[in-house]
Amino acid sequence: xxxxxxxxxxxxxxxxxxxxxxxxxxxxxxxxxxxxxxxxxxxxxxxxxxxxxxxxxxxxxxxxxxxxxxxxxxxxxxxxxx
Amino acid sequence: xxxxxxxxxxxxxxxxxxxxxxxxxxxxxxxxxxxxxxxxxxxxxxxxxxxxxxxxxxxxxxxxxxxxxxxxxxxxxxxxxxxxxxxxxxxxxxxxxxxxxxxxxxxxxxxxxxxxxxxxxxxxxxxxxxxxxxxxxxxxxxxxxxxxxxxxxxxxxxxxxxxxxxxxxxxxxxxxxxxxxxxxxxxxxxxxxxxxxxxxxxxxxxxxxxxxxxxxxxxxxxxxxxxxxxxxxxxxxxxxxxxxxxxxxxxxxxxxxxxxxxxxxxxxxxxxxxxxxxxxxxxxxxxxxxxxxxxxxxxxxxxxxxxxxxxxxxxxxxxxxxxxxx
Numbered sequence: 001x002x003x004x005x006x007x008x009x010x011x012x013x014x015x016x017x018x019x020x021x022x023x024x025x026x027x028x029x030x031x032x033x034x035x036x037x038x039x040x041x042x043x044x045x046x047x048x049x050x051x052x053x054x055x056x057x058x059x060x061x062x063x064x065x066x067x068x069x070x071x072x073x074x075x076x077x078x079x080x081x082x
Numbered sequence: 083x084x085x086x087x088x089x090x091x092x093x094x095x096x097x098x099x100x101x102x103x104x105x106x107x108x109x110x111x112x113x114x115x116x117x118x119x120x121x122x123x124x125x126x127x128x129x130x131x132x133x134x135x136x137x138x139x140x141x142x143x144x145x146x147x148x149x150x151x152x153x154x155x156x157x158x159x160x161x162x163x164x165x166x167x168x169x170x171x172x173x174x175x176x177x178x179x180x181x182x183x184x185x186x187x188x189x190x191x192x193x194x195x196x197x198x199x200x201x202x203x204x205x206x207x208x209x210x211x212x213x214x215x216x217x218x219x220x221x222x223x224x225x226x227x228x229x230x231x232x233x234x235x236x237x238x239x240x241x242x243x244x245x246x247x248x249x250x251x252x253x254x255x256x257x258x259x260x261x262x263x264x265x266x267x268x269x270x271x272x273x274x275x276x277x278x279x280x281x282x283x284x285x286x287x288x289x290x291x292x293x294x295x296x297x298x299x300x301x302x303x304x305x306x307x308x309x310x311x312x313x314x315x316x317x318x319x320x321x322x323x324x325x326x327x328x329x330x331x332x333x334x335x336x337x338x339x340x341x342x343x344x345x346x347x348x349x350x351x352x353x354x355x356x357x358x359x360x361x362x363x364x365x366x367x368x369x370x371x372x373x374x375x376x377x378x379x380x381x382x383x384x385x386x387x388x389x390x391x392x393x394x395x396x397x398x399x400x401x402x403x404x405x406x407x408x
Contacts, residue, residue: 033227033228033229033390033394034390036394036397038229039229039394039397039398040229040230040231040394040398041250041398042229043228043229043231044231044248044249044250044253045250047231047247047249048249048250058247059247060221060233060245060247063222063228063231063247064228065227065228068228
């Protein structure tokens with residue numbers, strides 16, 4: 001069974017790998033749009049990753065900053081969809 | 083709230099006081115840029131019946147005289163029907179010679195329509211390009227502080243609307259395919275410019291240049307951009323002063339790129355021009371979000387979020403404005 005910790009690690013690993021960011025730059029509550037880690041294409045690729053990795057589809061109405069602004073928010077969004 | 087700038091923020095802050103002098107200055111610069119810097123003897127302007135290209139044509143006539151300006155219409159199968167009649171009306175008003183180059187065949191050669199439609203059909207399986215209309219658009223509210231994500235909208239002949247978020251692969255393929263349109267137009271404009279020893283007069287305005295609403299080496303490919311520093315509402319002010327036909331001034335700006343009707347606001351800007359101009363001005367001149375919000379009837383937080391969206395768009399599209407790196 002996948003735990004919230006596993007989910008968080010996978011999301012974090014994805015963001016680090018795909019933004020070429022320094023691991024020390026990214027905390028669980030780092031604001032990934034505000035800090036410029038992800039832009040609109042980055043968000044689009046992230047949504048695809050969530051679908052492929054966790055089987056979670058994002059709908060129009062779920063595209064709000066509260067669901068994607070940090071690793072913690074993304075994990076909470078995924079948990080809410082389980 | 084106290085202003086953070088010398089000039090208090092107001093809805094009139096972008097109004098050009100001496101419009102005649104502004105037009106004269108642009109025409110004088112255009113004459114110098116084309117005649118002396120570029121060493122060309124006139125200009126070609128791609129005319130679409132839109133406000134930006136119309137103002138550029140009028141300014142070119144002011145700069146070079148009508149006999150040294152050629153207006154080129156570049157329709158393709160998805161172009162709006164009234165583009166040609168408006169472009170002809172414009173050219174007649176300013177006494178400019180026109181040419182029509184239908185680029186549908188060239189676009190078919192590139193596979194523009196086929197590649198675009200294949201990508202749409204992967205997202206909307208019952209999409210029928212022969213009868214359905216399609217467009218891509220941003221549906222999020224710009225004041226909600228999340229990067230823009232595109233959706234595909236398909237409109238069936240019976241009016242049924244199907245809208246889905248675009249996956250990255252399909253979004254990129256649709257944009258790459260439709261960008262053939264602007265790049266083909268650019269190639270054709272350069273053909274005529276070189277044939278006549280003219281310059282290509284680019285038509286992007288300030289928002290298109292700075293927010294990246296243009297195609298690199300497409301409509302962004304030009305020798306000179308006379309309205310590249312003007313806000314959209316200022317372009318309208320110039321249009322009225324220069325005598326651009328009223329139907330063109332009254333027409334809602336569209337992308338004229340997708341088969342379904344699509345305004346530039348739906349496609350990209352997410353704000354009406356009048357509001358976008360003022361908030362952009364506030365952002366680039368570091369006006370406090372609260373002061374701008376008070377004038378615009380928005381909360382400081384909403385304006386702050388729109389500022390962030392501008393910042394993101396400018397940063398994301400930096401690549402479009404870059405020259406090749408060497």
